[in-house]
Amino acid sequence: MASTSISSLPLFARLWSALFVILFPVLGLLGVFMRLFQSEMLPDIEPSWFYAAMTLHGLGLVGLVYATSFALLITRLSQYVAFRPSMLYVSTGLTGIGVILLVVLFLVRFGPGWYFLYPLPFKSAGVWPEWAPHVFLVALTVLGVAWLLWKLETLRAMAKSFKFSTMLGWHVLAGKAEPSVPPAVLVATICCIAGIIALSAAVVMLVFFYYTLLTGNAADALLVKNLTFFFGHVLINLAMYQGIGVLYDVFPTYTRHQWPMTKPMAIAWNLVLLLVLFAYFHHLYMDFAQPVAVQIIGQAASYGTAIPAAVVTILGTLAHVYRRRVEWNWSSLLLFFGTMGWAVGGTAAVIDSTVAANFRFHNTLWVPAHFHTYLLAGIVLIILGGIAHFVSRAREYTLRPARLPISLLLIGAYGFVTMFYIGGLTSVPRRYAIYPIEVAHGSTLAQVALVFVALIMVGVAVYLWDVGRLLFLPSKRSS
Amino acid sequence: MQTQILAFIVWGTLALAVVGTYFFFLLSTRQPLEGEDYYRAVGKLRKPLLIAMLIVLSLTFGFTIGSLPYATSRDLPDRVIYVGVKQFSFLLSSQPLVSEVQMDTLGGELIEIPANSRVEFRVRSFDVNHGFGIFAPSGELVAQTQAMPGYVNRLIVTLPKEGTYSVLCLEYCGIAHHGMRASFNVFSPVTGSTQ
Amino acid sequence: MGRWATAVFAFQALVIAQAANSLIPPSESSLLYERIPPCRISTVQGDTIFVERLSAQQPVVLTFVFARCVGACSPMLASLAAATEWLEESSSPASVIVASFDSSDTPSSLSWMADAYRDRRRWIIGTVVEPERRSLLRTLQFNYMLSTSGPTLFDHPSVVYVIGQGKVVRVILGYVLTQKALKAAIEQARGELIPAYPLPDPRIPFRCVEYDPQSQTVEYGWGIVVLGSPLVIGSLICFIVVLLSSMHSSTHSETSYVRRPPDLSNPHACSGESQS
Numbered sequence: 016m017a018s019t020s021i022s023s024l025p026l027f028a029r030l031w032s033a034l035f036v037i038l039f040p041v042l043g044l045l046g047v048f049m050r051l052f053q054s055e056m057l058p059d060i061e062p063s064w065f066y067a068a069m070t071l072h073g074l075g076l077v078g079l080v081y082a083t084s085f086a087l088l089i090t091r092l093s094q095y096v097a098f099r100p101s102m103l104y105v106s107t108g109l110t111g112i113g114v115i116l117l118v119v120l121f122l123v124r125f126g127p128g129w130y131f132l133y134p135l136p137f138k139s140a141g142v143w144p145e146w147a148p149h150v151f152l153v154a155l156t157v158l159g160v161a162w163l164l165w166k167l168e169t170l171r172a173m174a175k176s177f178k179f180s181t182m183l184g185w186h187v188l189a190g191k192a193e194p195s196v197p198p199a200v201l202v203a204t205i206c207c208i209a210g211i212i213a214l215s216a217a218v219v220m221l222v223f224f225y226y227t228l229l230t231g232n233a234a235d236a237l238l239v240k241n242l243t244f245f246f247g248h249v250l251i252n253l254a255m256y257q258g259i260g261v262l263y264d265v266f267p268t269y270t271r272h273q274w275p276m277t278k279p280m281a282i283a284w285n286l287v288l289l290l291v292l293f294a295y296f297h298h299l300y301m302d303f304a305q306p307v308a309v310q311i312i313g314q315a316a317s318y319g320t321a322i323p324a325a326v327v328t329i330l331g332t333l334a335h336v337y338r339r340r341v342e343w344n345w346s347s348l349l350l351f352f353g354t355m356g357w358a359v360g361g362t363a364a365v366i367d368s369t370v371a372a373n374f375r376f377h378n379t380l381w382v383p384a385h386f387h388t389y390l391l392a393g394i395v396l397i398i399l400g401g402i403a404h405f406v407s408r409a410r411e412y413t414l415r416p417a418r419l420p421i422s423l424l425l426i427g428a429y430g431f432v433t434m435f436y437i438g439g440l441t442s443v444p445r446r447y448a449i450y451p452i453e454v455a456h457g458s459t460l461a462q463v464a465l466v467f468v469a470l471i472m473v474g475v476a477v478y479l480w481d482v483g484r485l486l487f488l489p490s491k492r493s494s
Numbered sequence: 495m496q497t498q499i500l501a502f503i504v505w506g507t508l509a510l511a512v513v514g515t516y517f518f519f520l521l522s523t524r525q526p527l528e529g530e531d532y533y534r535a536v537g538k539l540r541k542p543l544l545i546a547m548l549i550v551l552s553l554t555f556g557f558t559i560g561s562l563p564y565a566t567s568r569d570l571p572d573r574v575i576y577v578g579v580k581q582f583s584f585l586l587s588s589q590p591l592v593s594e595v596q597m598d599t600l601g602g603e604l605i606e607i608p609a610n611s612r613v614e615f616r617v618r619s620f621d622v623n624h625g626f627g628i629f630a631p632s633g634e635l636v637a638q639t640q641a642m643p644g645y646v647n648r649l650i651v652t653l654p655k656e657g658t659y660s661v662l663c664l665e666y667c668g669i670a671h672h673g674m675r676a677s678f679n680v681f682s683p684v685t686g687s688t689q
Numbered sequence: 690m691g692r693w694a695t696a697v698f699a700f701q702a703l704v705i706a707q708a709a710n711s712l713i714p715p716s717e718s719s720l721l722y723e724r725i726p727p728c729r730i731s732t733v734q735g736d737t738i739f740v741e742r743l744s745a746q747q748p749v750v751l752t753f754v755f756a757r758c759v760g761a762c763s764p765m766l767a768s769l770a771a772a773t774e775w776l777e778e779s780s781s782p783a784s785v786i787v788a789s790f791d792s793s794d795t796p797s798s799l800s801w802m803a804d805a806y807r808d809r810r811r812w813i814i815g816t817v818v819e820p821e822r823r824s825l826l827r828t829l830q831f832n833y834m835l836s837t838s839g840p841t842l843f844d845h846p847s848v849v850y851v852i853g854q855g856k857v858v859r860v861i862l863g864y865v866l867t868q869k870a871l872k873a874a875i876e877q878a879r880g881e882l883i884p885a886y887p888l889p890d891p892r893i894p895f896r897c898v899e900y901d902p903q904s905q906t907v908e909y910g911w912g913i914v915v916l917g918s919p920l921v922i923g924s925l926i927c928f929i930v931v932l933l934s935s936m937h938s939s940t941h942s943e944t945s946y947v948r949r950p951p952d953l954s955n956p957h958a959c960s961g962e963s964q965s
């Protein structure tokens with residue numbers, strides 16, 4: 016493994032990069048479809064297609080950013096530790112099967128939303144067929160197994176080269192500088208542990224779904240909802256954190272300075288492991304049956320996660336560029352601005368994780384507003400930047416500064432999410448195919464959002480031409 | 495001030511500050527100064543930033559944790575409205591709801607609530623998760639709770655403004671989620687009108 | 690002997706239950722948060738108590754009896770006494786009012802009760818002043834009628850009202866009262882409401898919270914343990930994987946990475962990828 020000659024991109028990274036540059040625009044188009052629908056421009060289409068699109072868009076993109084950021088992180092890690100490629104491909108293959116099943120489900124208009132609250136998948140109100148929830152559970156199981164294997168293999172590979180306490184940076188906490196460990200290993204370790212715990216929650220959650228499926232008896236909706244967000248919230252957060260691992264490893268290339276593991280960084284990531292598992296309670300603030308103490312813990316943990324992010328990663332990124340000769344190009348700019356989306360979206364998330372504010376914002380457009388900020392204007396930019404880095408290195412291609420398309424991407428993304436924020440400000444509910452009279456201005460916001468989406472599309476198209484295309488050219492031979 | 499506006503202003507201000515900072519740092523790379531250890535210089539900001547965040551977040555936590563929406567005010571309600579929810583309708587009733595059949599048999603009660611009285615909504619669902627969101631006559635979302643199967647959530651509110659309030663579903667519940675609605679009137683106990 | 694006693698007791702209970710059946714008992718759901726009307730109690734001690742004022746300041750447990758009762762009243766009072774014993778030591782204020790609904794009762798005809806419960810400092814025993822008695826009974830839906838079992842006896846429901854801030858918060862029927870139920874009811878009367886409660890359903894396994902409708906209290910269920918299980922399972926899996934992997938690792942030398950860290954002096958070779 017140590018001698019992987021990478022003048023051509025490793026197949027694994029190339030595979031996931033290619034999947035991302037194809038699937039991100041396709042699944043994004045489902046988002047465009049939804050905004051068109053909410054603009055009342057598609058009056059002849061049934062709302063069931065809106066909700067099916069919403070489900071595939073949500074599940075698909077969350078899964079895609081999660082898997083791709085992890086694949087990129089692994090590609091970086093493979094410089095330091097040896098993976099068994101077979102395991103990685105088994106996971107990838109299983110992911111593929113899961114995704115195909117989800118697409119099939121979309122075609123029969125299966126639409127319980129990306130977090131499919133129990134027991135909605137079983138209560139279709141006549142839209143999707145009887146067998147759809149069965150297939151859905153199989154798809155979830157396959158994806159769960161795939162991602163569990165993936166994380167296990169990563170943990171195993173790292174544990175073979177590093178002591179566990181070293182992986183967690185505890186020696187740095189103790190004040191020792193040696194052995195030097197790349198931050199990507201620390202991040203990956205935290206992500207593996209949190210991920211394995213989250214996927215265990217998914218398994219327990221699936222047990223209750225199967226229980227209802229097989230016996231017809233009800234399970235406790237509150238327990239299943241807790242488990243769903245235990246897993247769903249952690250998963251989506253890990254997608255971001257994995258991207259940060261890539262950032263730590265790639266960004267120094269363009270600033271020409273190391274981004275070493277420091278004590279604050281080690282503290283921050285150990286804290287993240289603790290906090291990310293308890294922040295999910297903020298999804299259940301409006302479930303009054305949840306014990307009040309748990310709600311308060313939820314607000315505290317959510318506030319807490321903002322600190323390591325800002326103090327270590329955001330400040331670190333800024334410090335890395337300050338008055339330095341930075342090589343600005345497609346990759347470094349996207350990575351840089353990706354962390355900005357994280358900061359802006361994170362601020363909105365902290366506001367929404369205040370119980371008193373959530374009372375007015377829960378399930379309004381404020382929610383898609385904040386997560387599109389740190390997903391679309393955050394992690395997606397980081398992934399695109401990571402891919403640009405990999406592909407340009409592999410092809411010995413010099414990336415251009417691409418100021419104009421990146422400006423378009425940024426203006427488009429921030430304009431697009433601002434329409435969501437204004438929706439939250441003016442009480443427009445999320446997940447409405449059609450806006451009722453009380454919130455009729457929602458469709459105006461959707462129309463304006465479409466203008467910004469067009470800018471995003473132009474930016475993405477230029478990226479695909481400049482960068483994405485290179486992924487599909489036949490491999491160059493190593494010199 | 496209305497919570498939503500306050501939150502939006504706070505977010506907007508912080509977002510602009512973040513964007514400004516990012517562009518400041520981006521532009522600083524136009525005048526690179528090799529040899530100087532600026533990384534360390536910016537790193538010196540870490541502690542102040544940490545302390546500032548700790549202070550701001552703790553203060554916000556302290557100020558907001560007192561206004562939880564969970565029946566914590568010690569004022570007892572004046573009346574109860576029972577709310578039954580199913581795919582895809584609401585039923586607001588002054589009668590207790592014990593079975594799903596009532597969703598069909600009890601229909602169409604006009605709910606009138608005096609302004610400024612304390613109302614307890616007891617919300618339950620008969621099938622999937624729904625939301626119970628109260629929209630003031632101005633269209634502003636003023637209160638909400640979830641309707642979860644197997645649970646009764648008690649949403650206790652005081653509604654000061656008179657007029658017709660709308661109830662919309664605030665948890666995705668299937669194909670006609672956006673079409674679920676109900677309404678009730680809040681009247682002035684003095685003039686007796688709902689405007 | 691014990692068996693006989695039980696049989697007699699059961700028979701009595703049956704009679705009382707049947708008698709009460711013919712009267713419509715007050716219903717909690719229709720009385721909930723109902724304001725009690727202004728009314729005064731003339732106590733055995735000769736004082737006058739303003740019930741609605743008292744109940745605006747502190748929780749009040751109110752029950753109705755009549756002096757000559759040979760049926761439900763005595764066991765009910767005994768049960769109430771047992772269920773409120775803790776109140777005597779409690780530091781927060783609350784009162785128990787035992788009032789006669791019978792217009793022919795006088796404070797002195799109730800004195801035997803005051804004697805029996807002499808040790809109860811928080812008990813107020815007396816008659817309701819006319820005509821407030823009627824409006825109080827009507828508001829609280831307390832119906833009674835002449836009994837078939839004796840000329841001066843009444844059939845009446847056994848009921849305890851718990852009142853807080855001048856409003857009815859609980860109506861507990863039956864003469865078997867539990868400390869748990871009264872404690873919870875007095876909390877409610879202070880305005881400490883539970884924000885939500887589950888509907889009992891024995892078929893649902895592993896609930897996070899369980900509900901006892903009798904006392905209207907919630908308790909944590911086994912669901913909490915299930916919710917915590919992924920933490921344990923996940924951590925255990927991680928631990929095992931790490932353990933196995935590091936056992937099989939031949940070169941756990943911790944020298945450094947398998948590959949060298951990126952050479953950062955050369956901007957174009959720093960990510961390690963083009964070093965080969």
Ligand code: HEM
Nearest residue numbers: 043046047049050073076080128129383390391445446447
């Ligand atoms: C051009 C890009 C995009 C557009 C136009 C778009 C549009 C939308 C729209 C209109 C909704 C429904 C909002 C509502 O609740 O009313 C939505 C939901 C969502 N989007 Fe996007 N989106 C885009 C990119 C992304 C990306 C990059 C991600 C994730 C990485 C993402 C994840 C989600 C998720 C998780 C939901 C929630 C689905 C649900 O509620 O079940 N979106 N998006």
Ligand SMILES: [Cu+2]
Nearest residue numbers: 624663667674
């Ligand atoms: Cu609904």
Ligand SMILES: [Cu+2]
Nearest residue numbers: 663665667671
């Ligand atoms: Cu709904």
